[in-house]
Amino acid sequence: MAEISAKLVKDLRDKTGAGMMDCKKALKENDGDIEKSIEWLRQKGIASASKKEGRVAAEGLVDSYIHTGGRVGVLVEVNCETDFVARRDEFKTLVRDIAMQIAACPNVEYVRVSDIPADVAAKEKSIEMGRDDIANKPAAMQEKIVEGRIQKRLKELSLVDQPFIKDQNISVEELIKQAVSKLGENIQVRRFSRFVLGEGIEKEETNFAEEVAAQAGLNKKAEPVADAEPPAEPKPAAEPKKDKGKKKK
Numbered sequence: 001m002a003e004i005s006a007k008l009v010k011d012l013r014d015k016t017g018a019g020m021m022d023c024k025k026a027l028k029e030n031d032g033d034i035e036k037s038i039e040w041l042r043q044k045g046i047a048s049a050s051k052k053e054g055r056v057a058a059e060g061l062v063d064s065y066i067h068t069g070g071r072v073g074v075l076v077e078v079n080c081e082t083d084f085v086a087r088r089d090e091f092k093t094l095v096r097d098i099a100m101q102i103a104a105c106p107n108v109e110y111v112r113v114s115d116i117p118a119d120v121a122a123k124e125k126s127i128e129m130g131r132d133d134i135a136n137k138p139a140a141m142q143e144k145i146v147e148g149r150i151q152k153r154l155k156e157l158s159l160v161d162q163p164f165i166k167d168q169n170i171s172v173e174e175l176i177k178q179a180v181s182k183l184g185e186n187i188q189v190r191r192f193s194r195f196v197l198g199e200g201i202e203k204e205e206t207n208f209a210e211e212v213a214a215q216a217g218l219n220k221k222a223e224p225v226a227d228a229e230p231p232a233e234p235k236p237a238a239e240p241k242k243d244k245g246k247k248k249k
Contacts, residue, residue, distance in 0.1 A: 004028055016041050022177075042181070044174060055186040059086045065099035074102045076192040081185040094179045094187070097164075101172055102192050104165050111189050113158045124153050159189060 004027045012023040012034060018041050026044075030036035060079035067073070078095045085091050102108060110116050128134075128146045137145070155161040160173035170178075180187050 004032060008032060008034070012037055012041075044170070044178065055081060057081050057186045057188050059083050060187075060190075061086055061092065061095045063092075063095045063099055065096065065103050067103050071197040072103050073195040074099045074192060075195075076102060077190045079188045079190050080183070085183050085185050088183065090179065090183060091187075094175070097166065097175070098159075098172065098189060099192075101162060101165055102159065102194055105159070105162055106194075106196075107156050108159045108162060108194075109157045110159065111191070112160050113154045116154055116157060120157075121150065121154060125150055128153075159192070 004024060008027060009020060009023045012018070012027060013020060015034070016023065016038055018026070022041065022044075023037070026037040026040045027033075030040055057079035059082055060077065062075065062077045064076075065074045076095065076099045078091075078098060080086055080091060125146060128149045129142065134142045134145055160171065160176065162172050164170050164172055164175050167175075176187055176189070
């Protein structure tokens with residue numbers, strides 16, 4: 001494989017407007033060939049998408065998705081630049097796919113890693129630093145291991161870093177970039193909410209066996225009779241009569 005230099009990545013980025021990581025990946029996939037990498041980025045819908053990221057996106061859709069059975073629901077807002085694009089079927093399909101993605105990812109809490117508050121990242125770092133498997137390692141190695149784990153954990157919380165449920169070969173971010181390339185406008189997921197039936201409600205715990213027995217009427221206890229009279233004492237047995245002898249004549 002050809003060496004992928006920083007200059008080669010920069011050249012591809014200047015020609016396509018794609019992100020640094022996307023350019024590096026394209027070059028690796030195509031053995032450093034610029035032209036093939038450009039074609040690869042265009043096929044993925046990534047080329048030129050980055051150039052549109054700074055443009056204002058205030059139109060779009062708020063859409064919902066209710067999973068079968070009605071136990072999980074999602075509301076999501078996805079923005080684009082014009083109402084014209086917001087009405088297109090391709091955009092509506094994208095928004096629906098994103099809503100379904102959120103429903104399928106219970107661990108996702110934020111749109112992107114940069115949205116995660118610093119205190120959340122600090123708490124995750126504290127947890128990782130306290131793990132037993134790194135306790136005896138040098139401090140520098142601990143920091144390196146923890147940093148890798150933190151990045152992985154934060155991506156698990158980020159929507160755009162998830163593999164797309166309909167095509168595991170691309171991420172949600174790449175899916176959005178494909179739509180940007182196709183529709184020609186900046187597209188951003190602004191916010192979302194995920195609802196799970198009964199979430200946060202403290203449920204009464206019951207013993208299943210006792211519940212079944214109760215329904216079958218097997219665990220009913222005899223209730224004491226109020227003010228019941230004590231049983232009568234037995235009468236003493238009558239003494240047997242003595243036989244009287246017959247009088248002699």
